[in-house]
Amino acid sequence: MSNPLLKASGLSMRFGGLLAVDDVALTIDEKQIVSVIGPNGAGKTTVFNCLTGFYKPTSGEIFYKDKPIHGLPGHKISRLGIVRTFQHVRLFKEMTVIENLLVAQHRHLKTGLLAGLFKTPGYRRAEAEGIERAAHWLERVNLLEFANREAGNLAYGQQRRLEIARCMVASPELLMLDEPAAGLNPNETDELNELIVSLRDIDGISILLIEHDMKLVMDISDKIFVVNQGQPLADGTPTEIVNNPEVIKAYLGEE
Amino acid sequence: MINKQGFTNGIIAAVVLLILSALLMGVQLANEGTGLVVKLKHAESLTLIAVGAVIVFLFQLFRQPIMGTIGMAKGALPAMPVLPDLKQNPKLKNLLMAFGLAALLIWPFTASRGAIDLATLTLIYIMLGLGLNIVVGLAGLLDLGYVGFYAVGAYTYALLSSYFGLSFWVCLPIAGLMAAFFGFILGFPVLRLRGDYLAIVTLGFGEIIRIMLNNMTELTGGPNGISQIAKPTLFGLEFNRKLKEGGDGLFHEFFGLAYSGTYKVIFLYILAVLLVVLTLFVINRLLRMPIGRAWEALREDEIACRSLGLNPTVIKLTAFTIGAAFAGFAGSFFAARQGFISPESFIFIESAIILAIVVLGGMGSQLGIILAAIVMTVLPELAREFQEYRMLMFGLLMVFMMIWRPQGLLPMKRPHMEMRSQ
Numbered sequence: 001m002s003n004p005l006l007k008a009s010g011l012s013m014r015f016g017g018l019l020a021v022d023d024v025a026l027t028i029d030e031k032q033i034v035s036v037i038g039p040n041g042a043g044k045t046t047v048f049n050c051l052t053g054f055y056k057p058t059s060g061e062i063f064y065k066d067k068p069i070h071g072l073p074g075h076k077i078s079r080l081g082i083v084r085t086f087q088h089v090r091l092f093k094e095m096t097v098i099e100n101l102l103v104a105q106h107r108h109l110k111t112g113l114l115a116g117l118f119k120t121p122g123y124r125r126a127e128a129e130g131i132e133r134a135a136h137w138l139e140r141v142n143l144l145e146f147a148n149r150e151a152g153n154l155a156y157g158q159q160r161r162l163e164i165a166r167c168m169v170a171s172p173e174l175l176m177l178d179e180p181a182a183g184l185n186p187n188e189t190d191e192l193n194e195l196i197v198s199l200r201d202i203d204g205i206s207i208l209l210i211e212h213d214m215k216l217v218m219d220i221s222d223k224i225f226v227v228n229q230g231q232p233l234a235d236g237t238p239t240e241i242v243n244n245p246e247v248i249k250a251y252l253g254e255e
Numbered sequence: 256m257i258n259k260q261g262f263t264n265g266i267i268a269a270v271v272l273l274i275l276s277a278l279l280m281g282v283q284l285a286n287e288g289t290g291l292v293v294k295l296k297h298a299e300s301l302t303l304i305a306v307g308a309v310i311v312f313l314f315q316l317f318r319q320p321i322m323g324t325i326g327m328a329k330g331a332l333p334a335m336p337v338l339p340d341l342k343q344n345p346k347l348k349n350l351l352m353a354f355g356l357a358a359l360l361i362w363p364f365t366a367s368r369g370a371i372d373l374a375t376l377t378l379i380y381i382m383l384g385l386g387l388n389i390v391v392g393l394a395g396l397l398d399l400g401y402v403g404f405y406a407v408g409a410y411t412y413a414l415l416s417s418y419f420g421l422s423f424w425v426c427l428p429i430a431g432l433m434a435a436f437f438g439f440i441l442g443f444p445v446l447r448l449r450g451d452y453l454a455i456v457t458l459g460f461g462e463i464i465r466i467m468l469n470n471m472t473e474l475t476g477g478p479n480g481i482s483q484i485a486k487p488t489l490f491g492l493e494f495n496r497k498l499k500e501g502g503d504g505l506f507h508e509f510f511g512l513a514y515s516g517t518y519k520v521i522f523l524y525i526l527a528v529l530l531v532v533l534t535l536f537v538i539n540r541l542l543r544m545p546i547g548r549a550w551e552a553l554r555e556d557e558i559a560c561r562s563l564g565l566n567p568t569v570i571k572l573t574a575f576t577i578g579a580a581f582a583g584f585a586g587s588f589f590a591a592r593q594g595f596i597s598p599e600s601f602i603f604i605e606s607a608i609i610l611a612i613v614v615l616g617g618m619g620s621q622l623g624i625i626l627a628a629i630v631m632t633v634l635p636e637l638a639r640e641f642q643e644y645r646m647l648m649f650g651l652l653m654v655f656m657m658i659w660r661p662q663g664l665l666p667m668k669r670p671h672m673e674m675r676s677q
Contacts, residue, residue: 052562078564086562092555095548096669102545103552104563109545116544117537131672148671170563 003066005030005174005206006051006082011060013046020046021057022230028174028206028223033196035209035217037241038227039250044210045087047227048178051208052084053077064174079107083172087179087210089159093152097143097162100151101134104166108133137165141195157188164195174206175199181213189216196220218242226250258319265315269308276304359528363521371517371524375592377632378527379585384612384624385534386581391610392618392667393547394574395554397454399606400441400461404434404579406601408586410468413481413596423487423591427584434583435576437464442575446568449557461606469598480597486519487526487591494519523592530588534581535621541577543670550574551619611649615656617663626664 004027013021021043028034036044049055051062053074062070069077078084092100102109109130115123138144141161146154151162160180167175177196181189197220199205211217217224218238226233226241228250234241241247281304285294295301314321363371383405390398411430415421421429445456468475475481486494491503496514498505506522507514541547549570552560557567590596612631616623634652635645656663 054558054561074561075564075566078562083564084562086559090556090559090562092552092559094555094669095551096672098672099548099551099669103548103560103565106545106549106563106565113544113546116546117540119540148669150669166563 004028005032006062006064006208008051008062009060011047011050011062012058013043013050013055014058020230021050021227024060024225024227024230024232026051026225028208030173030206031200031204032222033200033207033209033220035211035221035224036227037211037214037217037224038233041229042227043230044227045178046230048084048176048208048210051077052082052176078170078172081171081173082176083167083170083174084176085163085167085178085180087182089156089163091151091159091163091166093150095151096148097138097151097154098131098134098147100162100166101137101169102130104170105130105133107170133169134165137168140168140198141165142191157184160184160188160192161195164199168199168203172205174208176208178210179212180209181211181216189213192216193220261316261318264318265312268315269312272308272311273304276307280304356528356532360525363524368517368520371520373633373636375520375524375527377629378524378531379589379592380609380612380628380632381531381625382527382534382585382588383582383609384616384628385531385538385621386578386585387609388578388613388616388619388621388624389538389541389550389581390574390578391613392620392624393542393554394550394571394578396571396574397450398457398575398578399454399603399610400457400459400464401578401582401609402601402603402606403441403461403464404438404582405586405589405605406464406468406598407434407437407579408583409590409596409600410475410481410586411583412587412590413484414474416485416590417481417483420485423485423587427587430587431580431583434586435580438575438577438579439572441579442572445575446571458603458606461601461603465598465601468601476597478597478599480595480599481590482595484590484594484596486594487523489522494522527588527592530584534584538581538621546570546573611653615653615663617666619667620663620665623663623665623667630664 006026006028008024008026011021011024011026012019024043024047026034026036026047036047038044046055050057050060050070053069053072053076057070060070061068064077064080064082067080069080069082072080092103095103109126114120135144135147138147141164143154143158143162143165146158151159154162160183164175164177164180180196181192184192193216196207196209199207209217209221221238223235224238224241225235226244226247233250234244234247236244280300281296282293283296284291363374366374383401387398387401390396390401408430411433412423412426415426415429416423441457441460445453448456469478471477488494488503489506492506492509493504494506506512506518512518549560549565550573552565553567553570553574560567560570589600593600608631612624612627615630616625616627630652634648638645638648641648
């Protein structure tokens with residue numbers, strides 16, 4: 001592996017007097033599952049928001065495939081291939097499951113206004129491909145039978161999976177999941193575990209994960225970054241992290 | 256069932272009513288010598304106030320049993336009739352639509368002139384409602400100045416027609432484009448705003464347009480408006496009694512008919528029907544296109560939209576622009592039909608009525624909007640005798656709708672998409 005897929009360095013974010021993120025560095029290689037962990041309020045989600053363009057970092061550089069992306073608006077970063085989910089489910093609740101997936105393919109379905117008004121063959125083909133792609137991902141996350149349900153009526157675990165499917169139809173190269181296991185039962189967490197691993201192994205994408213479920217994190221991560229009070233604390237493989245005295249101190253307090 | 260709370264509520268409500276009505280209805284100003292004095296009105300209105308207060312008091316007192324009975328009556332009402340599922344049966348749907356259209360086109364030949372006129376007006380409101388629905392119902396951007404675009408469309412045709420003698424058919428697309436352009440311009444400053452703030456800015460925009468039209472006296476004639484706007488022609492054939500200078504021909508002479516003013520009315524009506532059908536067609540297609548879905552997605556969650564690579568700025572702009580274009584079409588038709596327009600036709604209450612149509616019909620639902628537009632234009636006509644109470648009834652209707660069917664007459668239905676074999 002030559003160059004990392006995503007490389008952030010010196011990332012800082014200041015809200016008024018509060019330095020929420022301080023000098024965080026992070027690299028993600030291709031086909032890797034990378035986790036960011038840390039106690040509540042450590043600044044994990046802020047890092048996420050900086051990386052995805054929802055916040056403009058106060059200082060620091062972010063390179064995606066060697067191109068600088070810091071300062072770009074969220075939708076542009078997303079178009080480059082970095083797609084994210086949110087801590088709280090953010091589906092289009094009143095739209096059906098399949099419509100949710102079609103919205104996410106906006107970029108692929110781009111057809112002219114007139115083509116759509118007159119339903120040209122090209123437009124029909126693009127639409128059919130979009131539906132086919134959506135169906136493929138619904139099958140992957142086990143939601144095909146709910147295709148025409150309103151997204152808001154799905155069970156919570158299903159909504160979580162739909163959110164991942166919605167990201168995947170946008171064909172990202174880096175998927176960023178913000179606490180995907182929050183609120184899931186152990187069974188659902190296991191399914192999620194499998195799904196995330198399959199995204200890396202079958203689809204060949206990288207995944208950046210914020211998660212509190214340590215079992216999930218330790219099971220699937222190739223690399224873990226620990227953040228505490230906005231500052232990077234440690235990084236390394238799961239084994240290195242579990243044995244790192246600094247990390248144990250941050251999580252469990254001084255002995 | 257009478258409890259203490261009911262009693263207190265009753266007293267408070269009755270006192271409030273007494274204070275309000277005593278000031279509004281119980282007293283009047285009278286001239287006495289050089290000054291004005293406040294005098295009590297005659298006994299009749301005082302009795303009315305007293306009776307009103309008693310009724311309010313009693314209602315509050317027995318509120319619970321009364322509401323209970325109403326609730327029971329509501330439960331006993333037959334359920335809403337369920338329409339046969341047309342989605343399963345596209346042939347039946349097409350057949351029904353063809354019949355409906357045919358009926359709409361044949362009807363004017365059997366109806367009175369007044370009725371046709373009213374129907375034409377209703378069709379204009381349907382068009383406006385459908386256009387505003389894009390902005391409010393689909394994209395979720397509260398626009399209180401929609402009438403501004405309507406005015407732009409109307410004045411575009413009126414000015415082009417009276418200054419350059421352009422025909423209605425040339426001006427119709429120009430008016431649409433012009434309104435769309437104004438929608439685009441308005442779109443820019445309001446992109447960052449949401450909800451209440453957006454509503455205030457759009458409200459201001461609508462007023463700016465009206466006041467500008469009022470003050471640009473040299474161009475628009477100011478409050479006097481523009482009169483004698485040319486009527487639309489049928490391939491150059493005019494519907495007047497006598498040929499205008501430079502006209503191509505007259506409709507009744509061409510077809511060898513006796514002159515009748517009704518032809519013109521029917522022609523305008525049919526034109527309106529066709530415009531509405533075109534609007535419905537275009538918006539229906541737009542809804543099922545990526546852009547239509549993007550509008551709805553934006554209404555649901557702007558942040559999620561951004562995370563998926565949708566540019567909220569562009570989506571909002573298209574909603575404003577396309578919505579405004581339909582107001583422009585409606586406006587130029589309105590100008591052509593009336594033959595006279597002035598800024599008076601484009602006051603805020605018009606925006607409110609159009610918005611009411613969208614809300615009443617069920618945000619996003621096209622059939623609902625058509626129904627609501629009919630209700631909102633035909634009911635006031637039917638209730639002409641109650642002229643003074645029109646606004647009161649209007650308000651009551653709104654209140655009752657919000658209580659019983661807050662989702663509108665016919666809430667929007669999601670399109671059902673066929674997936675490959677499951």
